[in-house]
Amino acid sequence: MKHEFEQVNEKSIALYCRVSTDEQAREGVSLDEQQERLKAYCRAMGWSTEPILFVDDGYSAKNMDRPQLNRLLQAVEKGSISRILVTKLDRLSRRLLDLLKLIDVFQEYDVSFASISESFDTNTPSGRLTLQVLGAVAEFERERIRERVFENMVHAANQGKWLTQSPYGYRLENKELVIYEPEAQIVRDVYDMYLNQGIGYRGIARKLNDAGILSKQKKEWSLRAIKLMLTNPAYKGTLVWNRVDTSKSKRNLKDNSEWVVVDDALPVIIDKKTWERVQHQTNKKQMAPRAQTSPHLLGGLLKCGKCGSGMSIGWSGSKNKRYRVYVCSAHKNKGTCTSKQYRADEVEEWFKEGLQQLLNMIGYQSFPQLIQKATQQNEENVEQKIRTAKNRYKRKVEAYTAGLIELEDLNEEKQRLEKLIEEADQKSSVSQIDISYVEKMVKEKIKNALDAIDILPVPEAKSLIKTIVEKVIIPEEKDIEIVLRID
Incomplete structure (x- = not known):
């Protein structure tokens, strides 16, 4: 339904009507009915001034951003409105705080507000009291409905x-x-x-x-x-x-x-x-997209052994015999590092040799740093799980206090928390780690990376390399450090 509205030029009586599509279908609260009731009220009160219509068709009262409500507020602020009428409070808003905020604006500009169904007028003290009581009751009922819905949802989830x-x-x-x-x-x-x-x-x-x-x-x-x-x-x-x-x-x-x-x-x-x-x-910081697609094997992985900055690719040699080099970005861009440049093909060959050595030496006794890193990560994961479980239990206590869940649900959550803490206390960090699984996983990933370097294009090979390699450091000539990532 399309409505034509008159321009508000002088102090007038405003009739505000609103309906949402589902509301009209469910309750038959049509816009035409609201308009007729409000106009009949004006005639009964003996007001001769032709009222101005503000009609929001298909808008929810939960949202204050409505075209004709905004237009009405603009008219109020311009001093063009003396009185505002609605058929029911919820035509204006279903939220008490929003309703009171609107009425504060009306009173600031000496505009009275009346709801003809609830029989009150904000020009009178009793009308203002009635308004607040009715609004408070409506807000309380909506909160109870929300709690019942939440309780039903919790039960369904469980x-x-x-x-x-x-x-x-x-x-x-x-x-x-x-x-x-x-x-x-x-x-x-x-x-x-x-x-x-x-x-x-x-x-x-x-x-x-x-x-x-x-x-x-x-x-x-x-x-x-x-x-x-x-x-x-x-x-x-x-x-x-x-x-x-x-x-x-x-x-x-x-x-x-x-x-x-x-x-x-x-x-x-x-x-x-x-x-x-x-x-x-x-949750880890990811390699930059440009580095991931770089056609150079260690792009995004290689770090300077002197200053820790990333090493980027460059070119060196004569005009007819140019070759790739890895250069410290701090040295190249800022001149703050004295690191030398390294031939890229040589560095990549050192890297392959280093991966092969790591593959050959992996074992519980000969490779303790692997277990130490896995243990540290495991401890951090356990601590995070305990923090999350404690927060969840605290929330369940609040829900039980509010009557939203049964005591049985609260006890189950408490038992889960206690079990998690007990397991963390009883088991040593090393015993919680499946050492054989870690070794097998690392060996498999290193072997896949080595095979990929010889067979796959560089971007695809790099994708496999970064599943096991966190970074590569060059402290000095022919010396390379490979830092593995253990997930």
């Missing part, structure tokens, strides 16, 4: 019920997720490409799109979609609800203490160890 659209790799049957194998295999391939092949979000999206594999929405894959897949805890069997605040137009991630987390509630596509390794990888 029962393993999926509350939204199923993620890629699953189908929804009777509100429960079941694995859809054709998509689940794609999920496993994506995790493998990221973790074991060193391919980034963009590269993974490109591979899926080139293969003609569509997303859940039957669209091409984006970087964001790949990242969401790699960080979705549902794939390891964990149901997480209430992560995102949807009460505002911009969706923000809530503090993890507010999340509803239920472990081992869903069918597993990615084992927990692999999922945790991927999370560790996504």
Whole structure:
């Protein structure tokens, strides 16, 4: 329905009407009915001034950004309005704070406000009191509804019920997720490409799109979609609800203490160890995209042994016999480092020899730094898990105090926290590490990197190298240090 509005030029009576599409279908609160009731009220009061209509068709009262409400406020601020009428309070706003804020504006400009259904007028003290009481009661009822909805959602989550659209790799049957194998295999391939092949979000999206594999929405894959897949805890069997605040137009991630987390509630596509390794990888500082696609084997990995700056590629030699060199960027761009330049082909050969030596010497006794690094990372992961579990338990205590969950749910959360702390106290750091697994994983990745250097193009070989190598340092001539990454 389209409405024509008169220009407000002098002090007038404003009639504000609003309806949302679902509201009209459910309750029959039509715009025409509101207008007729307000005009009849004006006639009954003996007001001869022709009222001005402000009509918001299809707008929710939860949002204050409405075209005709904004136009009404502008007219109020210009001093063109003397009185505002609505059929009910919720036509103006369903939120008490917003309602009181609007009435404060009206009073600031000497504009009275009346709701004809609730029979009050802000020109009188009793009208203002009635307004605040009615608004407070309405706000209380909405909060109770929100709490009941939250309680029902928590119960559903604890029962393993999926509350939204199923993620890629699953189908929804009777509100429960079941694995859809054709998509689940794609999920496993994506995790493998990221973790074991060193391919980034963009590269993974490109591979899926080139293969003609569509997303859940039957669209091409984006970087964001790949990242969401790699960080979705549902794939390891964990149901997480209430992560995102949807009460505002911009969706923000809530503090993890507010999340509803239920472990081992869903069918597993990615084992927990692999999922945790991927999370560790996504939280690390990534190599710059330009360095990842560099046609030089150690671009983005090589560091100066004197100042720690990155080493970039350059060229040296005569006009007819030029060759690649790695140069310290601080020396090249600032002159603050005295490091010399190194022939790139020689450095890359030293690197290959160093990788081979590492492969030959890996063992629990002969390679203790490997275990030390893995142990340190494991301790950090355990500490983070305990912090998260404590925050989650604190949130459950608050929920139990508010009557949102049962004592049984609170006790289960407490037992999980106590078990996690007990395991961390009883086991030594080394015993928590699967040493044979770490050794096998490192050997396999080094071997894959060595094979890739001889067979694959440089960008693809570099992708495999960076799954096991964190950085490469040249302290001096023919001396090279390779720092491994243990995920």
